[in-house]
Amino acid sequence: MVLDNEYKVVENRHISGITWLLKVEAPQLKNAPAGSFAMVLPREEGVYDPLNRRAFAIADIQGDNILFFYDVYGKGTQALTKKKVGDKVKILAPLGNNFFPEDYPHYILVGGGVGLAGLSLFAKKLNKAGKPFTIIYGVRRKEQLSMLSWLEENGLMDKSIIYTEDGSYGKKGLVIDDLPQLIDQHPETALAVCGPKGMMKAVVNVAKEKNTPVYLSLESKMACGIGICIGCVVKDTEKDNYVRVCYEGPVFDGYKIQL
Ligand SMILES: Cc1cc2nc3c(=O)[nH]c(=O)nc-3n(C[C@H](O)[C@H](O)[C@H](O)COP(=O)(O)OP(=O)(O)OC[C@H]3O[C@@H](n4cnc5c(N)ncnc54)[C@H](O)[C@@H]3O)c2cc1C
Numbered sequence: 001m002v003l004d005n006e007y008k009v010v011e012n013r014h015i016s017g018i019t020w021l022l023k024v025e026a027p028q029l030k031n032a033p034a035g036s037f038a039m040v041l042p043r044e045e046g047v048y049d050p051l052n053r054r055a056f057a058i059a060d061i062q063g064d065n066i067l068f069f070y071d072v073y074g075k076g077t078q079a080l081t082k083k084k085v086g087d088k089v090k091i092l093a094p095l096g097n098n099f100f101p102e103d104y105p106h107y108i109l110v111g112g113g114v115g116l117a118g119l120s121l122f123a124k125k126l127n128k129a130g131k132p133f134t135i136i137y138g139v140r141r142k143e144q145l146s147m148l149s150w151l152e153e154n155g156l157m158d159k160s161i162i163y164t165e166d167g168s169y170g171k172k173g174l175v176i177d178d179l180p181q182l183i184d185q186h187p188e189t190a191l192a193v194c195g196p197k198g199m200m201k202a203v204v205n206v207a208k209e210k211n212t213p214v215y216l217s218l219e220s221k222m223a224c225g226i227g228i229c230i231g232c233v234v235k236d237t238e239k240d241n242y243v244r245v246c247y248e249g250p251v252f253d254g255y256k257i258q259l
């Protein structure tokens, strides 16, 4: 059930690069599905700038607490950094109706930058279920590896291949560099991807070359988050129609969506 509640801030701090971690006490959301997201109101009630809520993946659930990793770009995320421990944040969640399918024997999770937050809860779920998977996590520079400590804390480093474009940490290169070989090693695998559009396009191209299933968790400008404003649509090439990322998504079959 989607709830619109105020939740208490437990932690809100800068991690690295432009990424912050927001932790709220929200026991009502502890069964939020892996891959779901939230619309977070960054401003105070009664103040109308910035007007709209901002969308963030529910990155982790730790007991009664919900975690968001957010990159700071504009007014909304800047306002969010001002929230202090004990403040209340209004959050509409859990949102989305289509998540990563869970019936493949193996997964390769490909996260670009803070896009890993769209995969992290799914990674935990696969890990708990004992399902084999590999995480590929890529950024430009070391300081953008804001979810590295999350991977460490959750015992997922031995399942992760880390890339930096400048070689300042892990392997030097792009997330797709070893992807074809990795797929060859696991022919039954499916790809689950979240990150910048260019990266997702590159991963979809590799998936198509290898005839491998690929599922994308899409990010799109969202005003309502619940299917009403039609502001977040993407083209479904199979239906030759538009679908709402917030409502028909956020996860889509990469073979059927025009990026
Ligand atoms: C389903 C979903 C899940 C998401 N999950 C996350 C998440 O877990 N963590 C996270 O950090 N973000 C996530 N996003 C993206 C996030 O919603 C936006 O980054 C956020 O709304 C930006 O708000 P703002 O107030 O900072 O920027 P705005 O005021 O909206 O924009 C200010 C400027 O920044 C640019 N900008 C805004 N967002 C981005 C971006 N993502 N990349 C590059 N430039 C941008 C705009 O084009 C504009 O020029 C998600 C989006 C969706 C739809």
Ligand code: FES
Pocket: 221, 222, 223, 224, 225, 226, 227, 228, 229, 230, 231, 232, 233, 244, 245, 246, 247
């Ligand atoms: S954000 Fe309004 S329809 Fe998707």
